[in-house]
Amino acid sequence: MNREELTEIIVLAKQAKSLTWEAIADDLGVGKVWLTSACLGMNSMPEAPADKLCALLELPPEAKATLMSYPTKTWGWDVPQDPLIYRLYEIVGVYGDTLKEVIQEQFGDGIMSAIDFSMDVDKEENPKGDRVVITMNGKFLPYKSW
Known part of the structure; x- marks a missing residue:
């Protein structure tokens, strides 16, 4: 499972459970900005919060390894459109x-x-x-x- 696939799974699970990033962060005991960044693939997640996130969002077993892997932090060079x-x-x-x-x-x-x-x-x-x-x-x- 790559980071892009996992990000989509996380966002869909978050929506399905009507959770906010802040609520998830509070449950995991981490900051909401850091959590969101890790869930969007820009930071690696230590084992304890990765376990908690996988349980909370009922993520597939391979999600934990992807969450804990070290990302290559890249982004587009084009002027953002959003x-x-x-x-x-x-x-x-x-x-x-x-x-x-x-x-x-x-x-x-x-x-x-x-x-x-x-x-x-x-x-x-x-x-x-x-x-x-x-x-x-x-x-x-x-x-x-x-």
């Missing part, structure tokens, strides 16, 4: 250089890790329209001279 994903792409396009300047001014020459990293998505109610709050928290890794 409006929500495109807006995130646009934010990085418009503010990427700004974020780089501000981060490097505060921390020095380096990057924010996407390995030692967490992210969360929250909803902020607002009379002018609800707000999406995305919090990214990554370890700063300075470039080394040698």
Whole structure:
């Protein structure tokens, strides 16, 4: 079973059981963004949450091995067409250089890790329209001279 096949099975099982990513994450004791990413094939899952997910969603036996395998993290190079994903792409396009300047001014020459990293998505109610709050928290890794 490959990751694409498993992702489809997981999404269908989640829908059939009327579950949310947050409810599944709470049941497994993990973060909802990380869980969703792992279920969509972009992260490997340790054995304990893989066992729990397989039981909760009644996944086929071979699903556990696929969940635990190390993914190759690739994505399309085309400009995304989905409006929500495109807006995130646009934010990085418009503010990427700004974020780089501000981060490097505060921390020095380096990057924010996407390995030692967490992210969360929250909803902020607002009379002018609800707000999406995305919090990214990554370890700063300075470039080394040698």
